[in-house]
Amino acid sequence: MWSIISVLVENKPGVLFKVTHLFRSRNYNIDSISVGVTENPEFSRMTLTTSADEKQLSQIIKQLDKMIDTVEVKLLDERKSIYRELVLMKIKITKPSDIMEITDLANAFKCNVHDVRKSSIIIEITATPDRINAFEDLVKGYGVLETTRTGICALERGTNNES
Amino acid sequence: MSGARSLMVALEKEGANIVFGLPGGANLPIYDELYKSNIRHILVRHEQSASHMADGFGRVSRRPGVCFATSGPGATNIVTGIATAQADSSPMIAVTGQVPTKMIGRDAFQESDIIGITNPIVKYAFQPMTASEVPEMVKKAFYISATGRPGPVLIDIPKDVQQNEAEMTFPSEVKIRGYHPWVDPDIGKIERAIDMLLSSERPVILAGGGVIISSAFAELQSIAELLMIPVVTTFKGKGAFPENHPLSLGPIGMHGHAEANKIMVEADCVLACGSRFSDRSVGTFEEFEKNLKIIHMDVDPAEIGKNQTTHVAVVGDLKASLRIMVKMLIQKAIKRSGDNTWLKRVNETREYFRQNLKIHPHPLGASKVLRKLREVLPAQSIVTTEVGQHQMWASLFFDVIHPGTFFSSTGLGTMGWGFPAAIGAKAAKPDVPVVDIAGEGSFNMTENSLAVSVLDNLPVIVFLLNNFSLGMVAQWQRTFYDRRMIGIDLKNCPDYVKLAESYGAQGIRAENVDEIGKAVQTALKSNIATVIDIPIDPQEDVLPFVAPGTPLKDMILPS
Ligand SMILES: Cc1ncc(C[n+]2csc(CCOP(=O)(O)OP(=O)(O)O)c2C)c(N)n1
Numbered sequence: 001m002w003s004i005i006s007v008l009v010e011n012k013p014g015v016l017f018k019v020t021h022l023f024r025s026r027n028y029n030i031d032s033i034s035v036g037v038t039e040n041p042e043f044s045r046m047t048l049t050t051s052a053d054e055k056q057l058s059q060i061i062k063q064l065d066k067m068i069d070t071v072e073v074k075l076l077d078e079r080k081s082i083y084r085e086l087v088l089m090k091i092k093i094t095k096p097s098d099i100m101e102i103t104d105l106a107n108a109f110k111c112n113v114h115d116v117r118k119s120s121i122i123i124e125i126t127a128t129p130d131r132i133n134a135f136e137d138l139v140k141g142y143g144v145l146e147t148t149r150t151g152i153c154a155l156e157r158g159t160n161n162e163s
Numbered sequence: 164m165s166g167a168r169s170l171m172v173a174l175e176k177e178g179a180n181i182v183f184g185l186p187g188g189a190n191l192p193i194y195d196e197l198y199k200s201n202i203r204h205i206l207v208r209h210e211q212s213a214s215h216m217a218d219g220f221g222r223v224s225r226r227p228g229v230c231f232a233t234s235g236p237g238a239t240n241i242v243t244g245i246a247t248a249q250a251d252s253s254p255m256i257a258v259t260g261q262v263p264t265k266m267i268g269r270d271a272f273q274e275s276d277i278i279g280i281t282n283p284i285v286k287y288a289f290q291p292m293t294a295s296e297v298p299e300m301v302k303k304a305f306y307i308s309a310t311g312r313p314g315p316v317l318i319d320i321p322k323d324v325q326q327n328e329a330e331m332t333f334p335s336e337v338k339i340r341g342y343h344p345w346v347d348p349d350i351g352k353i354e355r356a357i358d359m360l361l362s363s364e365r366p367v368i369l370a371g372g373g374v375i376i377s378s379a380f381a382e383l384q385s386i387a388e389l390l391m392i393p394v395v396t397t398f399k400g401k402g403a404f405p406e407n408h409p410l411s412l413g414p415i416g417m418h419g420h421a422e423a424n425k426i427m428v429e430a431d432c433v434l435a436c437g438s439r440f441s442d443r444s445v446g447t448f449e450e451f452e453k454n455l456k457i458i459h460m461d462v463d464p465a466e467i468g469k470n471q472t473t474h475v476a477v478v479g480d481l482k483a484s485l486r487i488m489v490k491m492l493i494q495k496a497i498k499r500s501g502d503n504t505w506l507k508r509v510n511e512t513r514e515y516f517r518q519n520l521k522i523h524p525h526p527l528g529a530s531k532v533l534r535k536l537r538e539v540l541p542a543q544s545i546v547t548t549e550v551g552q553h554q555m556w557a558s559l560f561f562d563v564i565h566p567g568t569f570f571s572s573t574g575l576g577t578m579g580w581g582f583p584a585a586i587g588a589k590a591a592k593p594d595v596p597v598v599d600i601a602g603e604g605s606f607n608m609t610e611n612s613l614a615v616s617v618l619d620n621l622p623v624i625v626f627l628l629n630n631f632s633l634g635m636v637a638q639w640q641r642t643f644y645d646r647r648m649i650g651i652d653l654k655n656c657p658d659y660v661k662l663a664e665s666y667g668a669q670g671i672r673a674e675n676v677d678e679i680g681k682a683v684q685t686a687l688k689s690n691i692a693t694v695i696d697i698p699i700d701p702q703e704d705v706l707p708f709v710a711p712g713t714p715l716k717d718m719i720l721p722s
Contacts, residue, residue: 010341018282025283055468062465068287068307071341 002031003057004083004154007046007064008072011037015069019046022067028052028060032085032151043071047083047153076154083154086126089136092143093119102139109135120145166294167192167325169333170258170318171200173301176333179229179256181205181220181590183213187233189273190260192325194231205590205619208611210237212583214244215609218253218315219587222570223545225378227254227308227316228587234260235273238319239280243577245315246284250574251399252376254313256304263323264292277319286314292321295329303337311344312463313376346464348479353488356434356458356475357497363432363456365505366392369415372399372573373437373461373481380404380566382485383436389492391501392434393509395423397444399573400437402563412513413562416444417709418555421516424707424715426509432456437481439463440470441574442711450714460484520707521721525700526675529556529628532697535676536598536626537561539683544596545588547571549581549605551635553628555705557600579608585623586616596687597623604633604653613666616692624686625663625694630701631655638704659696668692 009015016035023030031049038045052060057075064073076083091102102121106113109131112124125135129152136144164172170193174182181203186194197204207213210232217228232241238259248255262271278288287307289300297320304316360366374383383403387394387410394404395412398419404411413420415427427433433455438444445451452471459466459473460481467476477484492498522530533556540546542564548554548571563569570588572580585599599606606627616623630637633651640648663670669691671682679697686693706721 014278017279021282059465059469062467062469066463066465068339068342 001053002049002051004076004078004081004152005048005050005061005064006074006076006154006156007048007070008038009044009046010069010071011042011044012069015044016046018067018069019048019064022063023060026059026063028056032149034151034153036153047151049152074156076156081154081156083128083152084126085129085132085152086124086150087132088148089123089125089139089144090120090146091123091139092145093117093121094142098142102142105135105138111135164331165192165196165326165328166291166297166320167196169294169297169329169331170301170320170325171196171202172331173298173333174202174229175200177301177305178226182229182231183207183216183220183587184231185210185213185233185237186231187237187260187273189234189262189322190231190237190258190320190325192322193258193260193320205615205621207583208614209609210240211243211579212609212612212615214241214255214257215247215577215580215583216587216590217255217257218244218248218580219547219570219584220591221248221254221313221587222251222584223588224591225254225376227256227305229256229258231258232260233273234262234277235275238275238277242281242284245281245317247572247575247577247580248315249284249286251572252312252314252372254308255315256308257315257317259317259319260325261290261319261321264321265323267321277317281317284315285317288317288319290319290321291324293329294324294327295331297324298331298333299337302334303339306337307339307342344462346479348477348484348487350487352475352477353484353491356477357488357491359432359456359458359475360390360392360434361497361499365430366390366432366434367426367430368392368394369427369433369435369438370394370396370400370403371436371438372397372403374400374403375567377437377462377480377482378567379436379482379485382482382489384408385489386434386485386492389489389498391499391503391506393426393506395419395427397438397441397573398558398571401558401571402566402569405564405566406562407564412509414558415715416446417711418558418705418707419709419715420559421520421707421718421720422513424709424718425512425516428716429508430455432458434458434460436460436485437462439466445471446709446713446715450716523700523703523721525703527697527699529553529699529703530560531676532628532679532699533557533560533600535679536600536683539680540598541596543568544598545570545585545592546598546600547581547585547588548600549602550576550578551602551605551633552630552638552703552705553600553602553634555635556628559705561600578605580605582606582609582623582625583612586612586621589621589623593621599623599625601625601627602634603627603629603631603659607653610662613663613668613692613694617667622690622692624683626683627659627694627696628699629659629696630699630703632701634701635705637701641704642708659694663692663694666692668694670694670696672696672698674698
C-alpha cells in the first residue's frame with residue numbers, strides 16, 4: 001500500500017534531519033519526500049510517501065505527531081487530494097526522427113521539452129506517479145540517460161463551505 | 164546581561180538549586196557565573212556520572228535534574244546518561260558548552276555535533292545562536308522535559324553566546340504550538356474500561372513506570388481494592404504498588420516473579436497503566452495478547468498499539484485518568500468482593516510458588532542477602548540498582564513497601580547507573596537513606612563517584628553483591644553457550660574495602676547474613692558513604708528466567 005503523509009513543520013534548521021532520522025531509527029521506509037516553505041514563512045510543508053502497512057503507518061503518524069517541531073500531521077486520502085511529482089528526464093537521441101517522436105509523446109503527456117541536442121533531449125513532466133511511469137515506459141526504448149524526481153507534493157482538495 | 168548569567172538566572176527561576184557537572188574550555192563562562200550564583204555545584208569525576216546523578220535527582224524529585232558538561236568529549240561523555248534518561252522517561256536538562264558560533268562546522272578543537280549525536284535520544288534539543296535566546300530556551304526546556312511523558316532536553320550553548328551581552332527578558336510562560344502534553348482523558352473510554360474489567364473473569368492490573376512518574380499510587384490502590392483485582396507490575400513499575408499488599412504479585416517479565424508471570428498468562432483482561440509493553444516484560448508480543456483484552460492507559464498516544472493491540476485506549480495523564488476511574492467506581496457504588504474463584508486461584512498460585520520454589524542453597528544466596536537488607540532498611544529508604552543479576556535478584560527478593568522508592572535503569576540497562584543515580588537521589592532527599600544494590604562489574608564503571616559521595620556529603624550505601632564476575636553474562640554463557648566462559652572474570656580486583664577507604668568512605672566486608680544486617684545498621688547510623696562488600700556465590704543463576712524471544716508461559720523455574 002502506498003500512503004501520502006502531509007506534515008506541517010516549524011520552518012527551522014534541523015527539522016528535515018529530525019524527520020528523516022525518525023524514519024531511519026524506527027526502521028520505516030520513505031519512498032519520497034518533498035519540502036518547501038509555505039505561504040506562512042514560519043512553516044514548511046513536507047510531503048512524504050511510504051509503503052508501510054497499516055499498523056506501521058499508524059505508528060509513523062503518531063511518532064511524527066509526537067515530534068515537537070511538527071504542527072500538523074495528516075494522512076491524505078488520494079481521492080480527496082491533488083498530488084503531483086515533477087520529473088526531468090534526459091533521453092538519448094540516436095537518429096534525427098527520434099526528436100519528433102519523443103516530442104509528440106511529450107505533447108500527448110503535456111510535458112515541456114527542453115535542451116534539444118543532437119544526442120539528447122530533456123523532458124519535464126509533472127503528473128501523478130502512474131502517469132510518469134506510463135511515460136517512462138513509452139520512452140524507455142530510446143534510452144533514458146538520466147532522471148531526477150522531486151518526490152510527491154500534495155494538498156488536500158478544498159471544500160465549498162465558506163470559511 | 165551575558166548569556167551565561169541569563170542561564171543561571173533562568174535556572175534559578177525554574178527552582179534548580181543544584182547542578183552536577185565538570186568544567187572545560189567551552190563552558191568556562193557558564194562556570195564563572197555558577198561561581199557567582201547560589202546554585203550548588205557537585206563536581207563529578209566523569210561526566211557520565213553527572214548525567215546519571217541528574218537522572219536520579221529527577222526521578223526522585225519529579226522535576227528535571229541538571230547536568231553541565233563542556234563541548235566535545237565532555238558532551239559525548241553524557242550521551243549514555245541522556246539515552247538512559249530517555250529510555251526511562253526521566254526529566255533531565257543537560258547543558259553543554261559548544262565551540263563559538265564562528266567555529267561551528269570547522270572541526271574546531273573539542274567540537275562535536277552533540278545536537279546531531281543525541282537527536283534520537285533527547286525529547287528535544289536547543290542551540291541558542293544569540294545570547295538573548297537563552298532565557299526562553301531554558302524555560303521551554305524545563306517545560307518540555309517535565310510535562311507529558313518526561314524526558315531529557317539538551318541545551319547546547321556556543322561559547323560566544325555564553326559571553327555575549329544582551330537585553331534579557333525572562334518569559335513567565337511559554338507556548339509551543341507543536342507540543343500538547345495535556346490531553347483530557349476520554350470519559351466514555353474510562354466507562355468502557357470499567358465495563359470490560361467487570362465483565363471479565365480473570366482481570367489483572369499491570370502497573371508500569373507511568374504510575375511512578377505520575378505518582379498515581381493512591382488511585383491505583385483504590386481501583387485494585389474496590390475491584391479486588393490482583394496487581395502485577397513491569398520491572399520499571401516495581402513498587403508502583405506496595406509489594407506486601409495482599410493483591411500484589413510483583414513484576415512480570417524475563418526475571419519476573421513466578422506467580423506474576425503465571426497469573427498474567429492466565430488472565431483474560433489486563434488494565435495496563437503507564438506501561439509500554441516492552442519485550443522484557445511481555446516475552447513475545449503475539450503470545451502475550453492471545454485471548455487477552457487489553458485496556459491501555461498512557462500519556463503518550465504513540466505507545467497505544469505500538470507493541471500490543473489494545474481494545475480500549477485511554478490517552479492522558481495517568482493520575483488524572485485513574486482518578487476519574489476511582490470517582491466513577493465510587494459514584495456507581497461498584498465494589499467487587501474478593502470471594503471469587505479467580506482470587507482464590509491467584510492466592511493459591513502465590514502460595515504454591517512461595518512454598519515450592521527452590522532457594523539457592525549457598526549461605527549467601529541472593530534471596531537471603533536481599534531479604535536481610537529489606538529487614539534492616541527503613542521502608543521509606545530509596546533503592547537504586549545497577550544492571551545484572553543483582554538487579555534481577557533485587558526485583559525478585561527485595562520487596563518495595565513504600566511506593567515509588569525503587570529506581571533502576573530498566574529501559575537501557577546501563578551498568579554504572581545505580582551509584583551516581585543514588586547520589587542524585589540523596590541530593591533530592593537528603594533525609595532518607597539511599598542504597599545502591601550493586602554488582603561489582605557495574606560499580607567499577609562509576610565507582611569514582613565515591614569521591615562525590617564523600618566530599619559533597621551525599622552519603623549512600625553501596626550494597627555490593629560481589630560475584631567476582633560479570634554474573635549476568637556468565638549466566639547466559641552457562642545457559643546458552645554451553646559454558647564457554649569468556650570475558651566475565653573480574654578476578655576479585657580491586658579490594659572494595661580498601662577502595663572505599665582510599666576515598667575516605669567506609670568499607671565493610673560482610674561474610675554472613677548477620678554481618679550484613681550489622682553492616683547496614685552501621686552504615687545507617689554513621690551516615691557516611693559506605694561500601695558493603697558481600698562475597699556471594701558466582702555460580703548462582705537468576706531464576707525464574709524467560710529466555711529472550713520466548714513467551715512468559717515458557718518460564719524456566721529453579722530445579
Ligand atoms: C554499559 C553496559 N555494558 C554492558 C552491558 C551488558 N551486561 C549486562 S549485565 C552485565 C554484567 C553485570 O555485571 P555486575 O555488575 O557484576 O552484575 P552481576 O550480573 O554480576 O550481578 C553486562 C556486562 C550493560 N548492560 N551495560
